[in-house]
Amino acid sequence: MSSSSSFSSSPAAAVSNRRKFFPRTLLQFAAAAADVVDNATAPAWRRVRCSQAASSEAAAHSNGDGGEEEDAEARDLAALEEFVHINTGSWSGTFTQYDVLGNRLQCIPTKVTAHSYGKGSNISLLQTLKVKQAGSKTTVTDEDDSEPVWEEFKLDETNLLTFDRRQQVGFFPGERAYTVSHQTAEMLDKVLRVGVLGEDNDEQEEFPKGVKLPSRRPALVCESCLYSQDANSRVRAFHVLDPRGFLDVIGVFHESKDNSTFDESQTEPVDEASKRIHALLGTWSGRLVTRRTGIYGATIVQSNVQVVFEKEESGKFLQEIISSSGAGTKIRLRGTSTGAVLRFEGGLLTTLLPGGKALTCPGSVGRSVGRAQSFNFEFSWIESPGQRRRLVRTYDVDGVVVSTSLAIEAKV
Numbered sequence: 001m002s003s004s005s006s007f008s009s010s011p012a013a014a015v016s017n018r019r020k021f022f023p024r025t026l027l028q029f030a031a032a033a034a035d036v037v038d039n040a041t042a043p044a045w046r047r048v049r050c051s052q053a054a055s056s057e058a059a060a061h062s063n064g065d066g067g068e069e070e071d072a073e074a075r076d077l078a079a080l081e082e083f084v085h086i087n088t089g090s091w092s093g094t095f096t097q098y099d100v101l102g103n104r105l106q107c108i109p110t111k112v113t114a115h116s117y118g119k120g121s122n123i124s125l126l127q128t129l130k131v132k133q134a135g136s137k138t139t140v141t142d143e144d145d146s147e148p149v150w151e152e153f154k155l156d157e158t159n160l161l162t163f164d165r166r167q168q169v170g171f172f173p174g175e176r177a178y179t180v181s182h183q184t185a186e187m188l189d190k191v192l193r194v195g196v197l198g199e200d201n202d203e204q205e206e207f208p209k210g211v212k213l214p215s216r217r218p219a220l221v222c223e224s225c226l227y228s229q230d231a232n233s234r235v236r237a238f239h240v241l242d243p244r245g246f247l248d249v250i251g252v253f254h255e256s257k258d259n260s261t262f263d264e265s266q267t268e269p270v271d272e273a274s275k276r277i278h279a280l281l282g283t284w285s286g287r288l289v290t291r292r293t294g295i296y297g298a299t300i301v302q303s304n305v306q307v308v309f310e311k312e313e314s315g316k317f318l319q320e321i322i323s324s325s326g327a328g329t330k331i332r333l334r335g336t337s338t339g340a341v342l343r344f345e346g347g348l349l350t351t352l353l354p355g356g357k358a359l360t361c362p363g364s365v366g367r368s369v370g371r372a373q374s375f376n377f378e379f380s381w382i383e384s385p386g387q388r389r390r391l392v393r394t395y396d397v398d399g400v401v402v403s404t405s406l407a408i409e410a411k412v
Contacts, residue, residue, distance in 0.1 A: 077120070077123075082171075085116075087125055088114050088125070089114060090112070090258040091234075091258070092109075093109075093253060093254045093255035094110060094253070095108045096252050096253075098251070101338070101340060101341055105212060106195065108132065109132040109195075112129055112255065113128045113130075114128075122160075124158065127158075128153065129153045129187065129191075130151065130153075131195050132194075132195060134194070134195055135198055136199035151190075151194045170291060175406055176226070176227035179223060180223040181393070182223060184216075185218045185221050189216070192212075193208075193211070196211045217243050220395070220399060221241075224237050224391040232256060233256045234255050235253070235254055235381055236252065237379045238252070245369070246363075246365075247349065273339045280382075281309045282308075283308045284409040286410055287302060287303070287408055288303050288323060288407045290404070293401050293403065301325060303325035306321070306322045307319070307322075307407075308321075316335065316336055317335045317342055318335075319333045347367055348363070349363045356388075357382075360379075360380075368397070375395055378390055379391050386410055386411040387410055388407075392404070392407070
């Protein structure tokens with residue numbers, strides 16, 4: 001049996017949500033940054049909204065060659081069709097919530113069904129999320145009534161408008177990887193309320209006892225998804241920032257297509273923080289592909305990249321990133337570890353999760369905004385020993401997506 005509700009929103013509603021939540025939280029970033037940046041002056045706010053970004057991109061195209069514009073539209077449509085294809089089907093798995101230290105808080109069974117409708121430029125992806133409802137802690141039920149209850153929700157529609165022109169999806173055709181910037185954390189809120197509180201849930205209660213819910217007014221919500229090599233399994237990781245710009249919630253969906261092998265031990269392996277760190281140490285070498293969004297040039301750049309992780313005798317860590325992009329770049333950061341968390345110079349925070357996964361973000365986005373610096377979120381997955389992929393989404397100080405990057409690396 002199941003119950004059903006919906007928290008999908010139209011494209012117009014998505015823009016409305018952005019106006020309601022995003023600019024105010026960025027101003028809060030600047031206020032918070034005043035406490036940590038010495039005599040820093042907050043930058044002037046451009047507040048480029050999705051609709052403005054789309055207009056800027058359209059204007060840029062209109063000044064170019066008509067043939068090039070048609071080619072770009074054809075590529076965008078082909079990418080959308082591939083995106084729809086790899087997501088279509090029935091997926092089963094779990095949603096796991098972690099605290100900022102990498103400790104597991106909740107693990108909730110979930111299902112996703114996805115199908116497409118329409119053809120050509122009108123093709124869309126429709127998805128439904130089902131969450132296994134937790135039993136009541138206050139109501140006595142018949143022990144023989146063991147049939148699980150699944151609550152059902154409709155997810156936002158994905159079409160050519162939301163996929164490309166609003167730049168919500170950063171997709172890498174042929175590589176089975178993407179990132180999405182969400183307007184709210186409402187989906188995660190629903191999953192936790194149903195999966196942890198169940199029948200005892202009160203939708204009006206913002207801070208229910210026994211569960212850590214994401215802020216109802218998050219500053220940013222970034223989803224990063226990496227598929228397995230056979231495309232039958234995937235990991236979707238979420239960064240959620242609170243209104244002050246601090247990491248609020250980490251959530252990970254581990255999912256496999258129905259009729260494929262789903263090994264629970266592979267999605268939630270038991271390990272120690274030291275083992276997570278050990279798997280990361282060494283030199284990782286590979287290639288990096290960066291896709292800049294339309295208002296930042298709509299370019300694609302490929303380069304070689306090498307990342308070195310070392311543990312010094314003092315117990316501190318060294319991270320060195322070398323890229324061949326442009327004239328070449330080299331970044332060296334030193335940091336310390338607290339359990340499964342690595343804290344690097346400049347406020348960079350990496351939370352190591354079980355199964356070779358890691359999420360990286362600024363310790364305080366408010367500090368980056370106060371210094372007029374861009375900031376990024378990274379999700380990496382060591383799918384097999386010596387093989388790693390990373391997704392990086394970069395934002396400017398107004399919260400507009402600058403680029404999305406995918407690194408494919410091997411330990412050397």
